Amino acid sequence: MTQRFHIQPLQPGDWAALAAPAKSISPAPVEPYADLLRTKGYRVKIGENVSKKVLLDLAGTDADRIDALNMFFRDPEIRAIFCLTGGYGVTRILRHLDYAALSAHPKIICGYSDITALHVAVSVKTGLITFHSPNMDSVSRTAYTDRCWWAMLEGQLHREPMPPLPPDDDYNGPETWTDGVAEGVLLGGNLSLLAALAGTPFALPIDRDVILFLEDVGELSSRVDFMLHQLRLAGAFERVRGMMLGQFTYRKNQRRETPELLSRVLQTFCQELNIPVLANLPFGHVRNNLTLAHGARVRLDAGRKQFSYLA
Structure with missing residues (x-):
């Protein structure tokens, strides 16, 4: 599949979605995560399944998670999908995702850990660029993480793909x-x-x-x-x-x-x-x-x- 680039940066007024294609997340932090995006002027939709909990703490049944993600794939207004957390479960739903709809309505997809499966599947099926980035439950842990994350949203990754991180006792650099x-x-x-x-x-x-x-x-x-x-x-x-x-x-x-x-x-x-x-x-x-x-x-x-x- 030919790679498709360039992804347009998000602009104030754009719609973003909070999704849980893997593990469930408690209701308490969901609105604060949405508010974090709203501070930049983005409008936010939240998946109905995000705080459901079944089986191995999955965010709803496979059908729940498939329907929620496909709804965002098919929505031409949605410009970005932010995964709330990782954990387990994305591989269970890959066969049933609407990659044609995503290809017709390209959008940013963000997340890591279990979301790796979604990144690779989207690349194989559509050639779209996605972002291996913190999930919403690990955003704002450090200034460095935030700097890189916001640069991604605002289309600045090409200018500084790997900002320097000062060495410390836990990290000595590449x-x-x-x-x-x-x-x-x-x-x-x-x-x-x-x-x-x-x-x-x-x-x-x-x-x-x-x-x-x-x-x-x-x-x-x-x-x-x-x-x-x-x-x-x-x-x-x-x-x-x-x-x-x-x-x-x-x-x-x-x-x-x-x-x-x-x-x-x-x-x-x-x-x-x-x-x-x-x-x-x-x-x-x-x-x-x-x-x-x-x-x-x-x-x-x-x-x-x-x-x-x-x-």
């Missing part, structure tokens, strides 16, 4: 793992979701050169290694020309492991690919979460620790 320059379509997101899509009609495409970006949270090193090799066996790396690695955030289930072990697992895998690799970028399940234009063409310069959008 790392060049393998030097080199590469160009391709920026695709990726949460590793677990990409592995889950392998072998499906919504798998990472292999018909174009790709700069693959990856992040994850709470996954054991053995699981990360397993998923990377699963993707490789499925052919997902055939056209990968470079990689951008975000944060692989630790949780309690990994307490017997060290970050160094996971880093060695990732580096060992990347070395076998013989492609440029830029690691330790500020995106993923972290407070400082860089917004990325999923599906846009980029140029990665791993040696200079930077990337730029080409169109």
Whole structure:
């Protein structure tokens, strides 16, 4: 599918939607999230299912979530869809989404984590650019996250795709793992979701050169290694020309492991690919979460620790 760019920035008066295609969210923060968008002059519609809760805390039945998302896809007034939270459930509804309607009425789609599945499906089925960005429940965590997020909404990503983040005790900046320059379509997101899509009609495409970006949270090193090799066996790396690695955030289930072990697992895998690799970028399940234009063409310069959008 040919990539379609440029996305028009939002303007005061534009309609935006708050959606919950995955996990349910409590009612209390929904209006404050809507008010955050209203401060910029955007008008807001809220999905009727967002605070329903069924099965594994899903935001309603599959039919509820399909209907809500398709309603926004089909609404020509809606200019942007903001996912409220991630969690689990997007893969359950991908087969039933109205991609033709979305293609006819292009709009910004924002989110990350479980929303990775939606980003990849939209790219495969429509070629539209979407935004791997904080969900609404993780917006406004830091000034850096906000700066990148608002730049995305206001069409400024091309000017400064990766604003500098001052190093601190928890973050020392990007790392060049393998030097080199590469160009391709920026695709990726949460590793677990990409592995889950392998072998499906919504798998990472292999018909174009790709700069693959990856992040994850709470996954054991053995699981990360397993998923990377699963993707490789499925052919997902055939056209990968470079990689951008975000944060692989630790949780309690990994307490017997060290970050160094996971880093060695990732580096060992990347070395076998013989492609440029830029690691330790500020995106993923972290407070400082860089917004990325999923599906846009980029140029990665791993040696200079930077990337730029080409169109």
